[in-house]
Amino acid sequence: MIDFRYHLVSIVAVFLALTVGLVLGTTMLQDPLLNTMKSETADLRGQSEELRAERDDSELLNAGADQLTDAVAGDMLEDRLLDRGVVLVASPGADEDVLLALGGRVEEAGAEVVGQLLLEEAFLDVGSATFVDELALQVSTEPGDLSGNPYDKAGTELGRALAAKNGQTDDDGNEDDADGDTEADGAAGDEDGEGGLRHDASTVLSAFAEGGLLTIEDSPARSADTVIVLAPATAAPEDDGERANTALTSFTAALHEQVGPTVLVGGTETGRPGGLIAQARALDPAYATVDVAGRPTGDLVAVLALAEALSGSGSAYGIGEGVTGFLPTPLPGPVEPADPDAESDSGSEADAEADTAAEPGVEDEARRTVPRNGE
Template identity: 60%
Template sequence: MIDFRYHLVSIVAVFLALTVGLVLGTTMLQDPLLNTLQSETADLRGQSEELRAERDSSDRLNEGADRLADAVGDDVLEDRLRDVGLVVIGAPGADEDMVASLEERAEAAGADVQGRVSLEDAFVDDGGATFVDELALQVSLTPEDLTGGPYDKAGVELGRALAVGLDEETETPEAPEEGASEGPHEEDVEESARPSDEDDSKGAEAVLAAFEEGGLISVRGNPARSADALLVVAPAGAPEGESEAANTLLTGFTTALSETVGPTVLAGGTEAAGEGGLIARALAEEAPYSTVDVAGRPTGDVVTVLALAGALEGTLGAYGIGEGVSGFLPEPLPGPIASEDPEDPEADASSGEQDEARRSASGEEE
């Protein structure tokens, strides 16, 4: 039978074991354990200092590269966009400073920045697809020909409003060969049958005005019928809320724009190439236009203009430092656009080659 003495002995044994454990923990095991912890802490501190030194070196290198880009950027980019009509498209959330910096760099390369079209938040809001679809059909001259989703249709119609030149059916016919007979006043009839550039521009302005009045875009400058190329600026970060849905809409919209206008570059910062970013989405879908994920600092802005120049020559690529890029910048570098001086036959020949490259880039046929 278990009595009180048994319980007393058990309790004493338990406390004795605890005492021995405390003694062992504070004497025999203390030094090895502390030495191990101190060694690991010292290693981590050393690694942290090495990483900090590498970060500081990278920051200084990037700052030096930016200063170099500022110093020689204009010389590197000279005439790369000579007389190219450029329209900038700002996605919802695009950084205003980045947009302004890219416009300045493009102008330094000789581009004529005709205007800016900023997409409002309402453009990609949930439940707005029906309105976008209806508006695209209302402003279209050939609504029966529009295909795809609402944002594909909107991209086509806005692209037609921005693109330089008349539609194929209203282009100037080829001049008759020398010596060929021509009916009386035939030239005058043909000329009167074509809509004037002014009328065509007014129609394009009406399309832009309809989207602006609908609260979907805001317009600066005079971008109607002025775009030889497009620069689309991605949001500064991943869109809040339904980011995947918004990126899908914007990717389809930009694809429709590029297929309608021609040479197009989607530019943004490194965050736009990260998970949930618009550039990452475009690369995943193998979009038919160039991308740059280092815009927003002088070096990246130079790369963006080179990407535009390459697109005008028919070369597409993904440039920057993110996953899936083809290189940091186009290789080989695109050349300058030659002068159209009629007294310079070499310039005329070069200009003709570049015009052919532009038509190929925009899908036009000879």
């Protein structure tokens, strides 16, 4: 039989073992353990100080780069976007300060910010997709030609409304001005010469604004030669991020197709996996992308990328995966100013040379001097 004395001895033995263990742990093992912990702590402290020093150096270098950018930006951007009309499109959640800075750089390049479209949260809301689709079809003069998702259609219609139409004529041969007015009536009409509806840019923009999908600043209707689309400052929630990014990339591609030179810009986070620009680059877009906007140097790169896009090329710039380089190389050159008298002068010269060619004895010489196909 196991009696009380047996239990008492067992309990005493357990406590004795614990006591011996504590004594050994606080004497024989104390010094080696503490020395190891102190050594590891010192190493971690040293690494932390090195990382902090590197961070401070990087911040100083970035600040110096920004100062250098501000000093040389005027020369680097001079006439790169000469006489172009630029529309700034801000995604929901875009940084207003970055948008303002981009506008300043655009003007340094000789362009004019003719207007802004500020997309509202409702534009990308999952519950608004059907409304966006229906509205694009309602304002379109050719709804049967619209295809793709709702943001393809919205981008197409808004792009048509923004695109500059200088020099185009209606069916009666009257030339449209930048506001969609004709020389014949001096006011915006909504019918063409055959009685059909004509694309009314201001009405299209107003329809999207009145629908609570965007806010319009200034007068961008029929004024855009180029477009800058600014990405959100913060990423959408993970469960909704891919859908929102898909909507914005579709929208930007449609704007590019209608207007022409376009650049999608954002901060460094947009170029990382899951970011808007990273997702856009995976589709190998025809428009340019820049993932370093938000600092003077990055804003300069964005405008240089837009200037390069004037030639029909568009590439990826910044520091994210898949970029061509940090900035365009070689840098795009200045745009030659338009000469309104050049066309008439060249026409007069061609007529004079053609008259000379009609004279006897100079026909062969005339063949060598009369311009062919505008050359």
